[in-house]
Amino acid sequence: MESYSSAGSVSEEAIMAIRTVVSLGLEKCMAEKYRSKLRDAERAALRACVWVALGLAGLMLAMFLMASLGLWYGGQLLADSTEEAMKLLTAPINLADPTTWPKPQFTGGTAITVFFVILIGAFSLGQIIPNITALLKANTAAMDLESVIQRRSAIDPLASGGLTDVKLDGDIEFKNVSFAYPTRPERHIFKNLNLRIPAGKCVALVGGSGCGKSTILQLLQRVYDCEKGSVTIGGVPIENINVRTLRRQMGVVSQEPRLFSATVKQNIELGSPTPVTMEQVIEAAKQANADGFITRFPDGYDTDCGAYGGQLSGGQKQRIAIARALIRRPNILIFDEATSALDTQSERVVQEALDSLVKTTKATTLIVAHRLSTIQNADLIVVLEPSATHGATVVQQGTHEQLMRDTKGLYYHMVASQIVPKIDGDDDDSAVQETIPAPHEPEPADGAAVPTLQERRMSTDFV
Known part of the structure; x- marks a missing residue:
């Protein structure tokens, strides 16, 4: 079970990151990794097959032995019955004496019936073995599942204890x-x-x-x-x-928000623990600067986002996630x-x-x-x-x-390390550039060279 689980994780990882796998040419590597995870399962399956084969061979042996025994014993009974029947033809019958009455005779039809009863019974017993194997596998899986069900979470989100009327508006x-x-x-x-x-x-x-x-x-x-x-x-x-x-x-917006396979409206509504109106959805979208592009969609707020929001760009997904966080106020x-x-x-x-x-x-x-x-x-x-x-x-x-006034502080050097020179009118970092004060350059002592600001920026360990 663990081998299959590990192999499944590898395949899921490869499929979810299929673009990365293809771009790096890792198809053979991931396939080999998948096969290596299955080798343990293969060895275990081979060992199990040996025991299954031995069990099946023993079952077939027992079945044919019982059939042979049934045929032999049935033949013996049939022969004895034939001898008894011959005696009845010559023996007188006294109606007052039950011991002289004819006894039921074992016939060929009875022998065939008993033979097939034994044969079908043995065959039916053989059908139990696969079910027993499946039952053992199910028992193993159930034990793993039971351990998960019985596990007590240190932080239970469904617990009813604790304060429920508190408002989180303090420091x-x-x-x-x-x-x-x-x-x-x-x-x-x-x-x-x-x-x-x-x-x-x-x-x-x-x-x-x-x-x-x-x-x-x-x-x-x-x-x-x-x-x-x-x-x-x-x-x-x-x-x-x-x-x-x-x-x-709390409203949380992560680095890579996950949207559900639903409409834009439904994705935003999921952020609220209580039912909301369409007006509230639109208001949250406007606050997140998302209403503009949503209304430009042919279906507007009824546009399907696709699996994991795959129909939307990164910026659109992020703004919908912000709206989803805001709608819960x-x-x-x-x-x-x-x-x-x-x-x-x-x-x-x-x-x-x-x-x-x-x-x-x-x-x-x-x-x-x-x-x-x-x-x-x-x-x-x-x-x-x-x-x-x-x-x-x-x-x-x-x-x-x-913080920028402290030119020796960590924050100052972190900001300085992120500045890039302006190229062709690029002003993305102009706001940061304007906030960096020009530090006082000390006079060199004893002719020693004083490192420039650019050299100090390059020497920082922070990126």
């Missing part, structure tokens, strides 16, 4: 939080992390890869629970809040790399929708971004720095302007 605080993923318990992402996110503000989380930006969002959604410390909203620990209540008041909005997978033009359109949304919404907004040009308007920027020994820590906090 979010991480107090002395320590956390490591269950699959890598030896590597702590955080050790004694402290972070306060003001209510109703737009807060951006930035930092190098592996600094725990997305982990903070997962802890806030209770995808995981922290090992030590606490996460509170308005002073209430999130462990005390009903999981469904907690998540219903969340108190906390989460954007996890919402524009990083888009091209420049789509990113600009989605970013305009986000900027407009941040200005108009009263929700607490959390943004994780690698492209720092997208979070300049945030009320607070939190800079995280990873550490293999002490876990990620907050090294800087402030607005974009405040």
Whole structure:
């Protein structure tokens, strides 16, 4: 069963990434990987076939032995009956003496009947063996399924316990939080992390890869629970809040949002835990800057998105996902790399929708971004720095302007490393370029060459 499961995972992975497989010429590699996963199953099947063959041979042997025995014994009975019948022809019959009455004789028809009864009975027993094999396989699968059913989730989204009448409109605080993923318990992402996110503000989380930006969002959604410390909203620990209540008041837009095989209207409606009107759907789409392109579709809001939203472009899917998050009127909005997978033009359109949304919404907004040009308007920027020994820590906090004044700070060097020279009137990074103050160049001491700003930018480890 495990071999078939592993092989199925390989085939699914290859099919889902078929374009990548073809572009890299990995067809033979994936086919060989699939075959290698099936070899264990093949060896197990061959061993099973040997035992099945032996069992079938034994069954056929027993069946023919019983048939032979039946024929021999039937012949003996038939011969004895013939001898008895000959005696009856000469023996007198006394009606008063039952012992002299004729006895039922064993005939050839009876012998044939008994023979076929034995033969069909043995054949029927042979039909049980495949069913027993199927039953054993079903029992193995049922045991695996039963273990999944009986497993108790540490965070049950269907549990009825916890606070259900709480409103998530207060400050979010991480107090002395320590956390490591269950699959890598030896590597702590955080050790004694402290972070306060003001209510109703737009807060951006930035930092190098592996600094725990997305982990903070997962802890806030209770995808995981922290090992030590606490996460509170308005002073209430999130462990005390009903999981469904907690998540219903959050709107999440991920890097690669998944749309369902349904219409645009139905996909947006899925974001609301309660029934919504068409007017509310349109209003959410307008807030997400999606109403314009939706109304240009021939079927408008009844346009089918296709499997995984395959009929739409990346920017269109992202804006529909934003509308889906907004229609639930969340108190906390989460954007996890919402524009990083888009091209420049789509990113600009989605970013305009986000900027407009941040200005108009009263929700607490959390943004994780690698492209720092997208979070300049945030009320607070939190800079995280990873550490293999002490876990990620907050090294800087402030607005974009405040952080850019510190030319030795991590944020300044991260922004500087993302600047590209303007070519042919390209002004994509002009907003960032204008915010970088020209640092004071010290005089060289003892004739030593002072590295230029460009050289310092190139020496940074952050991308």
